[in-house]
Amino acid sequence: AQSVAQPEDQVNVAEGNPLTVKCTYSVSGNPYLFWYVQYPNRGLQFLLKYITGDNLVKGSYGFEAEFNKSQTSFHLKKPSALVSDSALYFCAVRDAVLLIWGAGTKLIIKP
Amino acid sequence: DAGVIQSPRHEVTEMGQEVTLRCKPISGHDYLFWYRQTMMRGLELLIYFNNNVPIDDSGMPEDRFSAKMPNASFSTLKIQPSEPRDSAVYFCASSFTLAQYNEQFFGPGTRLTVL
Numbered sequence: 001a002q003s004v005a006q007p008e009d010q011v012n013v014a015e016g017n018p019l020t021v022k023c024t025y026s027v028s029g030n031p032y033l034f035w036y037v038q039y040p041n042r043g044l045q046f047l048l049k050y051i052t053g054d055n056l057v058k059g060s061y062g063f064e065a066e067f068n069k070s071q072t073s074f075h076l077k078k079p080s081a082l083v084s085d086s087a088l089y090f091c092a093v094r095d096a097v098l099l100i101w102g103a104g105t106k107l108i109i110k111p
Numbered sequence: 112d113a114g115v116i117q118s119p120r121h122e123v124t125e126m127g128q129e130v131t132l133r134c135k136p137i138s139g140h141d142y143l144f145w146y147r148q149t150m151m152r153g154l155e156l157l158i159y160f161n162n163n164v165p166i167d168d169s170g171m172p173e174d175r176f177s178a179k180m181p182n183a184s185f186s187t188l189k190i191q192p193s194e195p196r197d198s199a200v201y202f203c204a205s206s207f208t209l210a211q212y213n214e215q216f217f218g219p220g221t222r223l224t225v226l
Contacts, residue, residue: 042220
């Protein structure tokens with residue numbers, strides 16, 4: 001069965017520093033991977049996705065994610081964090097017809 | 112497009128009462144999903160529809176929960192009777208065909224509190 005893991009419950013980063021939110025996956029076949037963000041009291045918003053092609057995927061709000069097949073990872077990154085990036089981030093993998101969600105990682109950016 | 116619309120945004124009710132949550136998907140989307148989010152269990156898929164037909168309701172926790180989609184622009188999730196453990200944020204999401212590359216679009220959620 002497909003699965004996705006977000007090993008960190010929370011990540012703390014100082015404003016202006018680079019950030020990484022980790023995600024690893026387990027799939028049979030080609031992986032279709034997604035990142036979503038949830039701001040407080042809001043629904044989940046799509047950030048980016050990997051389907052095929054370039055291993056570095058660029059998304060909304062300056063975020064990007066690097067697909068690494070050998071390490072079965074799809075880490076979310078941003079070169080310079082903003083306080084406004086503080087939110088809950090979800091990684092997901094497509095399983096036939098549905099999305100399998102990670103538990104979420106709370107990202108806190110400190111001024 | 113206004114995106115996925117959910118109502119009400121907040122609902123406070125007493126145990127035993129009936130609760131109805133409403134969702135309007137994005138026009139043209141043919142898949143609709145109901146999720147529940149809690150601190151303890153994270154994001155859980157309750158049920159999903161394709162072209163107004165329920166496809167998989169295995170995530171519905173109990174018979175107290177029911178969902179309908181009478182037409183392409185409206186769906187309801189009903190809890191009867193409600194219990195305190197049903198307190199959660201309920202999200203509706205929609206997508207256009209279930210191709211593997213299509214993302215889901217979420218509504219703002221309904222925060223349900225059962226006293």
